[in-house]
Amino acid sequence: MRKGTLYVFTGPSGAGKGTLLSEIRKGDDRLFLSISATTRAPRPGEIDGVHYYFLKKADFENKISENAFLEYAGYVDNYYGTLAAPVDRMLEDGKDVILEIEVQGAMQVKTKRPDAVMVFIAPPSFEELAARLRGRGTEDEEKVQKRLSIAQQELKSIDRFDFVVVNDEIERAARELRAIIDARRA
Numbered sequence: 256m257r258k259g260t261l262y263v264f265t266g267p268s269g270a271g272k273g274t275l276l277s278e279i280r281k282g283d284d285r286l287f288l289s290i291s292a293t294t295r296a297p298r299p300g301e302i303d304g305v306h307y308y309f310l311k312k313a314d315f316e317n318k319i320s321e322n323a324f325l326e327y328a329g330y331v332d333n334y335y336g337t338l339a340a341p342v343d344r345m346l347e348d349g350k351d352v353i354l355e356i357e358v359q360g361a362m363q364v365k366t367k368r369p370d371a372v373m374v375f376i377a378p379p380s381f382e383e384l385a386a387r388l389r390g391r392g393t394e395d396e397e398k399v400q401k402r403l404s405i406a407q408q409e410l411k412s413i414d415r416f417d418f419v420v421v422n423d424e425i426e427r428a429a430r431e432l433r434a435i436i437d438a439r440r441a
Contacts, residue, residue, distance in 0.1 A: 260351045264276060265416075275376060294312045
């Protein structure tokens with residue numbers, strides 16, 4: 256039985272990672288999205304155990320001390336991380352697993368799992384990224400500015416990834432991501 260492949264998809268907040276991942280997962284029963292843990296509050300419509308595992312800060316820090324995470328990062332005053340055990344079980348079962356994580360966490364995975372396929376999702380421009388973040392309407396301007404400042408730093412690490420996909424048009428970008436996965440499976 257073939258072991259699954261670990262894919263790391265990252266990029267600035269607002270680059271459209273979630274939208275693209277929803278598109279490429281349609282009709283592919285071998286591709287699974289890992290559920291991350293976070294200390295941030297749920298956004299409207301988000302469900303614990305489906306979109307994220309929403310943890311209290313103290314619980315998250317206990318898991319850090321237990322070395323339970325494949326990666327974790329602090330981002331805009333919250334923690335985000337990927338529990339290693341569920342990912343490893345899926346990979347051993349022959350499932351391909353996608354981690355949709357922040358750049359800081361992606362670099363941890365690259366170190367720990369050099370066989371992971373690293374994909375950076377980039378916005379078409381910094382101006383478009385800012386418009387997308389403001390268009391969400393989920394955060395005040397101060398948090399948007401924090402995200403934009405972090406995005407400037409994240410974009411500087413683009414050359415550390417195996418692939419870069421510019422999300423300027425959903426269908427085209429999704430075809431590129433699907434081609435990466437199909438090539439790996441071949």
